[in-house]
Amino acid sequence: MGNKLNGFFKRIFDYPIKRKPICFYRQEDFATTGEPLPKNQTQDKEPKTEYDKLVSSFYERLLAQRRHTKQMEEKNRRYSVQKVMKRFTGWNEMTIANLHSLFLLFDNSQNGMLSLDDFCAVLESLGDESTMEVRKTRFDATDTDNDGWISYDEFLYLVYNFDPPENGEIVGLAKLCFDVAENIRFVSSLSVGEQLEYGLF
Secondary structure, eight states: OHHHHHHHHHHHSOSSOOOOOOSSSOGGGBOTTSOBOOHHHHSOSSOOOHHHHHHHHHHHHHHHHHHHHHHHHHHHHHHHHHHHHHHSTTOOHHHHHHHHHHHHHTOTTOSSOBOHHHHHHHHHHHTOOOOHHHHHHHHHHHOTTOSSOBOHHHHHHHHHTSSOOBTTBOOHHHHHHHHHHHHHHHHHHSOHHHHHHTTOO
């Protein structure tokens, strides 16, 4: 009796109070504090009914399906990034992820396309100092259907070839994008204390 009271008060006064996980696990497998129950407490003392077996089977299949879907999404993401990296040699995964974030950030009309103004805003954020005439010329050359918009693939092509590679090495805007991504990688690898030392706050 004392152990049960002790366990009851421990759960009540446990700090911080944790919520039960909001996910696709059975709530019965977790204490009110959110801690997983030991295996012997989660097993029902009564024999399982057909309904309990059906529910258990459903959760097992759901978990297996979610794991498979997650693995496939990760595999497809890696494949698509590797495919893009083959097209744009000299860029790495971080550069492409950074450019994708910029594309989504400056897609003001949220139609998966960038206008000339949106593209110029991207260049300004990267620190490019080219003139408006050069930007318009390059943009119009990439906009093959002359509708005033470029897609994500066209955007990558435009940024990569804004200053054509020399001797297989990226230069100009493509190199600037690579350097920005490397700076982001460097800063994200620092601890908070190191970031304070560098004056990043």
